[in-house]
Amino acid sequence: xxxxxSIVVDGVAYGMILFMISVGLxxxxxxxRIINLAHGGFALLGGAAVHxxxxxxxxxxxxxxxxxxxxxxxxxxxxxxxxxxHIYGFNELGQVLATIxxxxxxxxxxxxxxxxxxxxxxxxxxxxxSIDLGFRTLPFHRLVVIISGLFxxxxxxxxxxxxxxxxxxxxxxxxxxxxxxxxxxxxxVYLVTFAIGAGLAAVGGILxxxxxxxxxxxxxxxxxxxxxxxxxxxxxxxSGSFVASIGLGILDTAGRYLLPGLGTIFFFVAIAVLLALRxxxxxxxxx
Amino acid sequence: xxxxxxxxxxxxxxxxxxxxxxSVCVLAGAALAFLMFPYDLSFLTRIVIMMIFVVSFxxxxxxxxxATLGHAAMxxxxxxxxxxxxxxxxxxxxxxxxxxxxxxxxxxxxxxLILLRTHGITLLMISIAMTMVLQEAASQARWLTGGADGLAxxxxxxxxxxxxxxxxxxxxxxxxxxxxxxxxxxxxxLISSPFGLALRGIEGSxxxxxxxxxxxxxxxxxxxxxxxxxxxxxxxxxAQVTGLVGIEVFNFSLSADVMVMLILGGAGRLYGALxxxxxxxxxxxxxxxxxxxxxxxxxxxxxxxxxxxxxKGLISLPTRVTQLLRRT
Amino acid sequence: MGDGLAIVGLTKxxxxxxxxxDLTLTLPQGSRTALIGPNGAGKTTFAxxxxxxxxxxxxxxxxxxxDIGSLNEAARVRAGIAKTFQITNLFRDLSVRENLRLPxxxxxxxxxxxxxxxxxWRDIEAEITxxxxxxxxxxxxxxxxxxxxxxxxxxxxLALTLAVKPKVLILDEPAAxxxxxxxxxxxxxxxxxxxxxxxxxxxxxxxxxxxxxxRIIVLVNGAILMEGTPDEVVTNDxxxxxxxxxxxx
Numbered sequence: 001x002x003x004x005x006s007i008v009v010d011g012v013a014y015g016m017i018l019f020m021i022s023v024g025l026x027x028x029x030x031x032x033r034i035i036n037l038a039h040g041g042f043a044l045l046g047g048a049a050v051h052x053x054x055x056x057x058x059x060x061x062x063x064x065x066x067x068x069x070x071x072x073x074x075x076x077x078x079x080x081x082x083x084x085x086h087i088y089g090f091n092e093l094g095q096v097l098a099t100i101x102x103x104x105x106x107x108x109x110x111x112x113x114x115x116x117x118x119x120x121x122x123x124x125x126x127x128x129x130s131i132d133l134g135f136r137t138l139p140f141h142r143l144v145v146i147i148s149g150l151f152x153x154x155x156x157x158x159x160x161x162x163x164x165x166x167x168x169x170x171x172x173x174x175x176x177x178x179x180x181x182x183x184x185x186x187x188x189v190y191l192v193t194f195a196i197g198a199g200l201a202a203v204g205g206i207l208x209x210x211x212x213x214x215x216x217x218x219x220x221x222x223x224x225x226x227x228x229x230x231x232x233x234x235x236x237x238x239s240g241s242f243v244a245s246i247g248l249g250i251l252d253t254a255g256r257y258l259l260p261g262l263g264t265i266f267f268f269v270a271i272a273v274l275l276a277l278r279x280x281x282x283x284x285x286x287x
Numbered sequence: 288x289x290x291x292x293x294x295x296x297x298x299x300x301x302x303x304x305x306x307x308x309x310s311v312c313v314l315a316g317a318a319l320a321f322l323m324f325p326y327d328l329s330f331l332t333r334i335v336i337m338m339i340f341v342v343s344f345x346x347x348x349x350x351x352x353x354a355t356l357g358h359a360a361m362x363x364x365x366x367x368x369x370x371x372x373x374x375x376x377x378x379x380x381x382x383x384x385x386x387x388x389x390x391x392x393x394x395x396x397x398x399x400l401i402l403l404r405t406h407g408i409t410l411l412m413i414s415i416a417m418t419m420v421l422q423e424a425a426s427q428a429r430w431l432t433g434g435a436d437g438l439a440x441x442x443x444x445x446x447x448x449x450x451x452x453x454x455x456x457x458x459x460x461x462x463x464x465x466x467x468x469x470x471x472x473x474x475x476x477l478i479s480s481p482f483g484l485a486l487r488g489i490e491g492s493x494x495x496x497x498x499x500x501x502x503x504x505x506x507x508x509x510x511x512x513x514x515x516x517x518x519x520x521x522x523x524x525x526a527q528v529t530g531l532v533g534i535e536v537f538n539f540s541l542s543a544d545v546m547v548m549l550i551l552g553g554a555g556r557l558y559g560a561l562x563x564x565x566x567x568x569x570x571x572x573x574x575x576x577x578x579x580x581x582x583x584x585x586x587x588x589x590x591x592x593x594x595x596x597x598x599k600g601l602i603s604l605p606t607r608v609t610q611l612l613r614r615t
Numbered sequence: 616m617g618d619g620l621a622i623v624g625l626t627k628x629x630x631x632x633x634x635x636x637d638l639t640l641t642l643p644q645g646s647r648t649a650l651i652g653p654n655g656a657g658k659t660t661f662a663x664x665x666x667x668x669x670x671x672x673x674x675x676x677x678x679x680x681x682d683i684g685s686l687n688e689a690a691r692v693r694a695g696i697a698k699t700f701q702i703t704n705l706f707r708d709l710s711v712r713e714n715l716r717l718p719x720x721x722x723x724x725x726x727x728x729x730x731x732x733x734x735x736w737r738d739i740e741a742e743i744t745x746x747x748x749x750x751x752x753x754x755x756x757x758x759x760x761x762x763x764x765x766x767x768x769x770x771x772x773l774a775l776t777l778a779v780k781p782k783v784l785i786l787d788e789p790a791a792x793x794x795x796x797x798x799x800x801x802x803x804x805x806x807x808x809x810x811x812x813x814x815x816x817x818x819x820x821x822x823x824x825x826x827x828x829x830r831i832i833v834l835v836n837g838a839i840l841m842e843g844t845p846d847e848v849v850t851n852d853x854x855x856x857x858x859x860x861x862x863x864x
Contacts, residue, residue, distance in 0.1 A: 101590030
């Protein structure tokens with residue numbers, strides 16, 4: 001019983017991290033039709049910035065987190081205007097290559113300044129404590145992650161359903177030519193979407209550092225994982241990303257707990273079968 | 288229905304010579320390199336083996352337009368197969384190559400049946416996932432593969448029973464170059480064949496190929512199996528020449544590197560594959576000897592430059608430059 | 616030879632929506648038939664049902680007395696039904712000659728050959744030359760298709776479809792997007808098509824339809840409204856109201 005509970009708690013926390021990092025990737029893929037292999041780089045840069053601020057400059061964790069996310073958002077705006085705007089127009093292969101190039105430069109930059117070892121984030125001591133739920137104890141960190149994930153989900157839902165920007169965004173995902181002809185300023189929608197996605201990736205990277213440790217190779221190490229969430233959830237779908245993240249988080253955790261050694265094989269075989277059967281993902285539509 | 292007859296056009300003699308051209312160029316270049324860098328033969332051999340691997344990838348990406356990020360799967364299977372044969376059955380190098388080719392082809396056939404039904408991002412994902420499954424399987428099956436330690440101490444008997452593999456690596460180099468020349472000849476014949484033309488048709492427009500009655504899926508599986516066999520040969524060569532096979536043969540970065548090398552040189556042309564590999568390997572060697580991470584700066588900027596400025600690769604550089612000059 | 620294409624009670628529905636309703640018609644060998652109708656009348660659906668891109672919900676498609684309704688796309692091409700694409704769909708990086716070589720190699724069952732040269736069949740090369748002469752594009756033989764003017768590309772499109780030697784040729788808007796200065800090339804090419812070939816033209820341009828077709832079928836809401844000679848069609852009140860009227864407003 002307690003094993004099942006552990007799997008569920010760890011799996012859901014893991015899934016929330018995957019969701020925060022991947023949802024931006026899913027929306028940009030659905031909207032701009034871009035395969036952005038550098039998306040995980042935003043999570044890395046967020047984590048590296050927090051590492052720098054907390055361990056080298058003695059900034060407290062929460063302000064460091066906010067500053068890091070802001071910095072990543074600004075950087076993403078810059079990259080969008082300089083590079084990504086052109087990459088949208090490339091074919092699939094060109095996008096893969098250009099974004100691999102970008103991620104290589106991100107990795108090399110982090111390594112140049114911080115080295116290639118695991119970068120600890122100066123998390124508050126309270127993160128590592130356990131809280132007693134009566135029937136079992138739960139690491140406080142897991143709780144923070146799960147609650148943050150739910151906040152992000154709710155925030156995205158409000159943004160997509162209740163704001164004018166959300167209407168524009170959904171219209172553009174649905175049919176960008178039609179959206180542009182309706183007078184929606186798609187370049188601005190693209191820019192804002194890209195920046196939000198990058199910012200969320202940074203949040204996910206920072207909060208998830210305990211489960212997916214921050215180090216220079218981070219974006220390549222977990223790239224496949226993030227892309228799998230997107231392909232399983234279906235491009236451009238927030239709810240699809242959420243369901244896929246939680247599902248994959250629990251599946252992967254269960255695999256590790258119940259079938260140690262075979263967990264990874266089981267995980268990837270399951271994904272390969274699923275994608276072969278449903279090439280557009282769980283909630284994806286035919287392209 | 289007319290029965291096809293083989294023509295004997297006057298161009299035939301000239302064109303059959305042009306089939307030999309890439310192989311001849313490679314042999315000449317290799318002879319030159321052999322004389323100029325007699326102490327770097329093991330590095331040169333690595334380049335030659337990589338060329339075989341990249342040429343095999345050109346068949347599927349450059350000719351048929353199938354973009355995958357899991358080409359290391361076939362390379363790795365070939366390497367393990369050749370390593371295991373040499374350790375347990377027979378040290379003959381040619382037999383090892385043949386077994387490596389079969390292993391690569393079988394892997395390509397099994398994975399291709401699933402992969403080639405999909406397109407775009409799904410295809411990329413499944414190809415990555417399959418390679419990861421293989422890596423995990425290789426790391427778990429310790430009794431067979433030695434797990435994370437890999438297979439060590441692979442030795443092969445003298446080539447054709449005559450030439451002992453020496454310490455300097457002369458025999459290994461000549462052996463690899465001969466295999467590359469053979470592979471290039473095969474690829475050149477394939478490219479100028481009806482099958483090769485059909486592949487370029489599939490790359491150009493699969494829907495049109497269907498409309499003229501081509502079984503597109505079957506053609507794709509066929510070329511995937513051929514490319515898999517060649518990739519398996521490259522893996523087998525690596526195992527024989529280095530004496531080692533580890534789970535890194537299934538690394539994602541290997542599949543990515545192969546794609547980068549091909550695009551750098553220019554996909555769809557055999558010379559592009561060769562030039563891209565040479566440049567990538569040499570720059571890698573120089574940059575990595577300073578600091579392995581510096582290398583990522585170099586390759587990152589190179590990639591962005593190629594995609595933005597030279598989408599057809601370095602091989603298109605001369606035409607591109609003349610284009611630019613003419614415009615100004 | 617056979618008796619052409621006969622379509623009996625062809626019906627297709629997507630969910631509850633009927634996009635082809637009980638279509639029955641024949642295309643005798645050598646006929647020149649035009650299919651017209653307002654946008655959304657189901658013209659493209661009908662073409663897709665004939666070529667096998669879509670599977671009919673019910674009905675029969677008989678070619679020379681054989682039911683080909685269950686065959687897939689590639690098999691129907693081999694049976695003798697070919698269609699040009701509405702938007703030019705060519706091998707842009709290949710030369711005109713290579714573009715034409717592909718369908719002929721395929722028709723002769725040669726594309727599995729790996730150890731022979733693609734240009735190594737003398738009679739196939741001769742046929743390519745003949746085909747280019749027929750469509751008056753022989754001067755473009757070695758140019759990559761990407762460098763051709765759009766009207767020329769439409770001709771290559773037609774040549775590519777003829778190269779599979781079909782019994783029934785479906786021309787899906789053959790003049791779409793062609794500048795008016797070049798459209799006479801298309802009309803002439805259609806007029807020169809082999810006389811034993813059945814041609815079905817799907818076209819908006821009434822001028823072109825009247826020039827090349829001797830029978831017109833009017834399709835509305837997935838059903839045949841009427842069928843007759845061009846004169847009968849223009850004088851029909853319902854057609855004027857539904858189609859010609861709407862087009863001239």
